[in-house]
Each structure stands twice: as C-alpha cells, then as structure tokens.
Amino acid sequence: MVTLINEFTVTGDVAEFERVLGGFNRYMSAQPGAGGYTLLRSTRRPNVFVELADWDSPEAHQAAVRSEGFPGLVAQLRPLVDKSVPDLYETVA
Numbered sequence: 680m681v682t683l684i685n686e687f688t689v690t691g692d693v694a695e696f697e698r699v700l701g702g703f704n705r706y707m708s709a710q711p712g713a714g715g716y717t718l719l720r721s722t723r724r725p726n727v728f729v730e731l732a733d734w735d736s737p738e739a740h741q742a743a744v745r746s747e748g749f750p751g752l753v754a755q756l757r758p759l760v761d762k763s764v765p766d767l768y769e770t771v772a
Contacts, residue, residue, distance in 0.1 A: 680714070681767045683732040683740060691759030693726065699759060700730070703752045707732065710746060712739025737767050 689696045697718075704716050714733030721727040734740040743749065756763070 681734050681737055681740065681769050683730070683734060683765060683767055685730040685732075685763060685765035687728045687730065687763050688761040689726045689728065689759060690761040696728075696756070696759040699752075699755045700728075703756065704730075704732070706748055706752055707743055710739070710743035712736060713743065734767070740767060 687696070687700075700718065704718075707713055708716055712735035714735065715731075716733075717731040719729040719731070721729075734743075
C-alpha cells in the first residue's frame, strides 16, 4: 500500500475548491486500487489543504492518473489552486 499526500495552496474560492475536489475524489475513489481518502485544512493557513489517499500500489495510482476522466478534473482544479505538491509515500515504520 502507498499513500498519496498532496498539498494544495488555494487562491480561488475555498468553497468552490472543496466542491470541485470532492467530485475529483469521488472519481478517483471509484478507480481500481483506490482506498481511503482524507482532506485536512491547516489551522494556521486556511488556504492550505492536505489530501491523503491510500492506493494498493503506485501502479494503481498511475493507472488512475492516466484514465480518461483525469485530465478534465485537473483542469477544473487549476484555476482554484496556486500550487499542488503531490507525491506517493510508503510506510517505513
């Protein structure tokens, strides 16, 4: 199992970001190999969010990223986010 950790710095409307990301994550959660999903919001920087998503493997995540619906969902997020810093992590301890 791996965990996607993605930090978003939101510059657009926060409520719209949450709505769009919710649809994005419903789509990704339906992809093969997807597990649990959590969205966190910084208490010190209210425009910064961290997404945690479990995947069976890096390959399952990459297949979802290459899926037909993925580019359109990313395009909806782009105008709302200054930066996104995603990476896959494996548990060490």
